[in-house]
Amino acid sequence: MSIMQYNGGCLVGMKGKNCVAIASDRRFGVQALGLSTNFQRMFSVSNRLYYGLAGLGTDVQTLSEKFRMSVNMYKLKEERDIAPTTFASLVSSTLYERRFGPYFSEPVIVGLEKDDTPFICATDLIGCINFAKDFVVTGTSSEQLYGMCEALWEPDLEPEDLFETISQAMLNAVDRDALSGWGAVVHVITPTQVITRTLKGRMD
């Protein structure tokens, strides 16, 4: 039994044309026993910056609270919103602080920079940042997500097309993983708005 596979769950982030999208499943369980179909894995930093955490459920919740505190303090001190790259460095240094007793969680960060350039990245459980150009995946069905994304993703997808692509990648990947699925949520972030949709998928 691996601690990263104890609760299950997965996330995917994708870059589009002047937009980004992030999707997560909604399952929370204890090994084979499924317990919740509405576990929140994605959190917003601002209306232009979202992140998600996969892995051990308790660490997902604790880290989200830690990041909420750090970002609130940043906002009060600096009197401005935190930039995506800066937030990524904050996540990285927070995780590395626990290098020898880590949080069992691997984040995915998506957002729009100040000049509306799309930004996505992911880190491992001790903070190594992967600045991707196309898509980032994490969680128990990361292998399946890699396969789906590699097949479906293409550059410069418009928000509506990006939504279709990320949704198909998520739904089909989690159907091949026992520990992921039980619903899915997608956020598509554009310079003007964030569109949140809940997907209808197999509930087994």
Place this chain on the structure above:
Amino acid sequence: MADRYSFSLTTFSPSGKLVQIEYALNAVAQGVTSIGIKATNGVVIATEKKTGSALVDDTTVEKVVMICSNIGVVYSGMGPDARVLVDRARKAAQEYKRIYNVEPPTSVLVKEVASIMQEFTQSGGVRPFGVSLLMAGFEEAGPALYQIDPSGSFFAWKATAIGKNMINAKTFLEKRFTSSMEIEDAVHTAILTLKEGFEGAMTDSSLEIGIATMETTINSHGVPTKTGTFRRLRPAEIKDYLANIA
């Protein structure tokens, strides 16, 4: 009345003052004048490098110093106290960088240094710093100029002077400063302002000038980017400015 309460830093006088801080400000007022001017595209800070004798190797004296790549500082008052604060400020800036991987904005570093200075007005067995600092920086929000006093209070300025000749210098600046000034005009004005109270001859080795501007640098990915940069002017550049004054 002031004498009875001046021995202990952490005791208020009946009039509500901390006399040690007042005396610290006196130490600053005795120091060599420093000027700071904020232009539309940068900030300039300048001071006179006053060495006791002609035998001093003045190439080793540095009063305008860099704290991190986008922020610099000049002081008026006790040199050794300033050095301690410069070390603390540099460390604070690098600690910020460890967390966020970017240089701190000037306002954030100013708050950090100001709270260090305030600590020394509320702790046992220490005395306040005998310096006022002029901190100049350039970041996303634009150019910034701050003054930090021994009490730990800080002020953002468009143009200011601290030290011996501050009253005359500020009057001079009030007349000369315009909000549409660019960095070259600001340097020129700073030199003229210093000239008023200059003790000794104004040469490229007796003037220290630093500017914070937007410069194109190569970033860690090898891509040229525009970032806020602080640097000291080279003697050759100061000479050019002086030639325009004379």
